[in-house]
Amino acid sequence: MIAKQITIIGFGLIGSSLARIIRRDNLAARIVCGDQSDVVCHKVMELKLADAATTDIAESVKGSDLVILAMPVGASGQVAQAISRTLEQGAVVTDVGSVKQSVIAAVKPHLPPHVDFVPAHPIAGTEHSGPEAGFPELFIGRWAILTPLPDTPLNAIETVTKLWEATGANLEFMEPRRHDLVLAITSHLPHLIAYTIVGTASDLEDHLKADVIKFSASGFRDFTRIAASDPIMWRDIFVNNQDAVLEIVQRFNEDLTGLQRAIRYGDAQALQDMFTRTRAIRRQVIDAKQADYRYPNKSPEAVPQPADPRKASGSAT
Numbered sequence: 001m002i003a004k005q006i007t008i009i010g011f012g013l014i015g016s017s018l019a020r021i022i023r024r025d026n027l028a029a030r031i032v033c034g035d036q037s038d039v040v041c042h043k044v045m046e047l048k049l050a051d052a053a054t055t056d057i058a059e060s061v062k063g064s065d066l067v068i069l070a071m072p073v074g075a076s077g078q079v080a081q082a083i084s085r086t087l088e089q090g091a092v093v094t095d096v097g098s099v100k101q102s103v104i105a106a107v108k109p110h111l112p113p114h115v116d117f118v119p120a121h122p123i124a125g126t127e128h129s130g131p132e133a134g135f136p137e138l139f140i141g142r143w144a145i146l147t148p149l150p151d152t153p154l155n156a157i158e159t160v161t162k163l164w165e166a167t168g169a170n171l172e173f174m175e176p177r178r179h180d181l182v183l184a185i186t187s188h189l190p191h192l193i194a195y196t197i198v199g200t201a202s203d204l205e206d207h208l209k210a211d212v213i214k215f216s217a218s219g220f221r222d223f224t225r226i227a228a229s230d231p232i233m234w235r236d237i238f239v240n241n242q243d244a245v246l247e248i249v250q251r252f253n254e255d256l257t258g259l260q261r262a263i264r265y266g267d268a269q270a271l272q273d274m275f276t277r278t279r280a281i282r283r284q285v286i287d288a289k290q291a292d293y294r295y296p297n298k299s300p301e302a303v304p305q306p307a308d309p310r311k312a313s314g315s316a317t
Helices: 013-024 038-046 073-083 101-110 154-167 176-202 206-214 218-227 231-240 242-264 268-287 309-315
Strands: 003-009 028-034 052-054 066-069 092-095 116-118 120-123 143-146 170-173
Touching: 003 013, 013 028, 013 154, 028 038, 038 052, 066 073, 066 154, 073 092, 073 101, 073 231, 092 101, 092 120, 092 154, 101 116, 101 176, 116 154, 120 154, 120 176, 143 154, 154 170, 176 206, 176 218, 176 231, 176 242, 231 242, 242 268
Parallel strands: 003 028, 003 066, 028 052, 066 092, 092 116, 143 170
Antiparallel strands: 120 143
């Protein structure tokens, strides 16, 4: 047991997966759900993912010694302000956001001196959202990155470390700015490209768009999977990781221009050199056991989907 009571604010894919693990491994005597949606709260109780569920975010953290912020990163500051006066003495607050610098800047100023903040980010997910979408194997073999601040007490870091160790994730510690740059290229840029490509297809003439969908090969099919991710979550990520994303997009544009030039002038060697180099990167990803987005312990058919994703979109992470 790592805490007497744990509050999870935001019961999307990440929050509900964590709740299942906490329940399964008896990591807390009591789990409390805080979510702005009545629908989500009712579903959480129906699924028995928490002992209590409330839309009163301030009320949800009372009595909790560990609070997990699992809502879209754009809401981090607002939520931190809402819970600032009801957090318990000695409580540890952590998050699961894909952006760290802006979350730290938004959350830290609202937390009282008697509360410790340990920012974290599990690099795991699917395109599904809501309390029904979570499953306890989500984090196995994936990375959970912790970005504690220099003055963070060791006991607070240990609490969050134990949480992620229980999920089966691999732990890594990283400086917040480095985290944001790394994720800008490994996660944020691919999503931006996916949204753009699928958006381009959606602007085609109806007859051509129908053929694109009908004859979707694996490449376009995978892009549509990524582009199906929660729009609120990704809106917030791009707005809150603006500097890092723009830096990586600039580098990408330069590389794309080089490929465009090689295609225009029929520079077969330049194209082959690029594709050979990138193929080697793919091999490294496979060797690092990070290639299977479906997760080794969960088949795609076994991943549950919410009945109405629109009702759960505000609570995904």
